[in-house]
Amino acid sequence: MAKDTKDKPGTIEVKSFGTHHVITQPNPLRKVLLRVPESDLDDPVGRAEKALAGLSGEFKEWMTIEADRLSAAHATVQREGFNDKTREELFRAAHDIKGDAATFGYPSAAAAAESLCRIIEHAPDLATVPQQLIAHHINAVQAIVRNRTKLDTAVVAGVLSKQLRGIADEFLTHANRDRPEHLEAILAPSIVPGE
Amino acid sequence: MYRIDFNKLRFLICDDNPHMRRILRTLLHSFGAREVYEAEDGATALEMYTHYVPDIVITDWSMPIFDGLELAQMIRQPESKGNPYAPIIMLTGHSEKRRVTVARDAGVTEFLAKPISAKGLYQRIMNVVANPRPFIKTKTYFGPDRRRNTTNTYIGPERRGSGEVEILQQPSLLEKARSAI
Numbered sequence: 409m410a411k412d413t414k415d416k417p418g419t420i421e422v423k424s425f426g427t428h429h430v431i432t433q434p435n436p437l438r439k440v441l442l443r444v445p446e447s448d449l450d451d452p453v454g455r456a457e458k459a460l461a462g463l464s465g466e467f468k469e470w471m472t473i474e475a476d477r478l479s480a481a482h483a484t485v486q487r488e489g490f491n492d493k494t495r496e497e498l499f500r501a502a503h504d505i506k507g508d509a510a511t512f513g514y515p516s517a518a519a520a521a522e523s524l525c526r527i528i529e530h531a532p533d534l535a536t537v538p539q540q541l542i543a544h545h546i547n548a549v550q551a552i553v554r555n556r557t558k559l560d561t562a563v564v565a566g567v568l569s570k571q572l573r574g575i576a577d578e579f580l581t582h583a584n585r586d587r588p589e590h591l592e593a594i595l596a597p598s599i600v601p602g603e
Numbered sequence: 604m605y606r607i608d609f610n611k612l613r614f615l616i617c618d619d620n621p622h623m624r625r626i627l628r629t630l631l632h633s634f635g636a637r638e639v640y641e642a643e644d645g646a647t648a649l650e651m652y653t654h655y656v657p658d659i660v661i662t663d664w665s666m667p668i669f670d671g672l673e674l675a676q677m678i679r680q681p682e683s684k685g686n687p688y689a690p691i692i693m694l695t696g697h698s699e700k701r702r703v704t705v706a707r708d709a710g711v712t713e714f715l716a717k718p719i720s721a722k723g724l725y726q727r728i729m730n731v732v733a734n735p736r737p738f739i740k741t742k743t744y745f746g747p748d749r750r751r752n753t754t755n756t757y758i759g760p761e762r763r764g765s766g767e768v769e770i771l772q773q774p775s776l777l778e779k780a781r782s783a784i
Contacts, residue, residue, distance in 0.1 A: 431738040
């Protein structure tokens with residue numbers, strides 16, 4: 409049975425057990441929680457979405473910067489080969505696009521970048537990854553970003569990203585056939601809800 | 604119905620990508636927050652955390668110098684002078700099960716996968732403000748209760764045991780926060 413330690417109100421309460429302590433603190437953020445009537449019209453989420461839409465005029469430029477950073481990281485890899493530094497920068501550039509591109513209105517670029525991240529993270533030896541496979545991912549991101557204004561490119565970009573992911577997954581599944589922990593990670597679906 | 608008075612909240616956001624910092628800042632200001640501090644790496648964030656004593660930390664995972672995971676581990680030091688209890692929301696492009704588990708075990712309070720949305724961010728903030736979880740301290744972990752469910756039916760190997768009682772004295776949050784300034 410747990411023993412309680414309770415001092416005066418407002419202090420932390422600790423219940424101690426054999427293997428652990430459960431620490432309950434007074435909610436220090438309670439003061440910012442306001443009860444409002446159901447009729448309250450304030451819509452902070454709607455306001456934030458409008459503000460985000462207000463930034464959208466800059467997204468094309470931001471996405472171009474991100475894509476160029478990825479190409480520069482790839483050019484360094486081609487020049488110097490894979491080492492800790494070049495691998496890290498290529499991964500970081502791809503990972504940023506994976507996270508940002510959908511917000512900027514380029515979901516297919518995010519998908520292509522995610523596929524590249526998986527290659528970098530799970531390939532047993534990056535030196536043995538076909539260089540064309542990596543190059544195709546870089547080129548796909550650039551093409552999606554540069555050609556977004558054309559009307560028919562959204563569908564093409566989606567198909568392109570999907571095909572790249574299929575080829576990358578096929579390569580990774582084969583390359584990791586004797587590495588079950590990687591195989592599990594490659595085949596597992598994302599468990600994190602976006603919202 | 605409840606809403607948050609963002610005007611009284613102090614945020615620290617940590618992301619090495621300037622575009623994501625701009626988006627986060629825009630969203631938080633639109634919610635009504637006035638105090639939003641920014642760091643572009645984990646080391647700077649830790650300094651700012653000690654200096655500004657934010658109410659809520661929003662951090663990316665992958666960053667130079669030390670990353671968001673290490674930042675969470677450094678904040679969650681029960682004996683540190685700073686506040687080890689501040690809610691940490693990890694906003695990241697990593698969304699694999701293994702990553703989520705590692706972040707949870709580092710003491711992260713909430714996990715939000717990119718791409719970011721205003722609704723997703725607001726919900727995570729509402730959750731840490733309105734429903735804080737108790738903290739658990741074991742030999743290997745200090746952070747928010749990792750159990751989201753209160754079921755007593757789990758009998759697996761990671762079940763926490765009961766037994767002999769030890770008393771752990773904790774200074775108040777306010778004292779810790781004041782001594783960190």
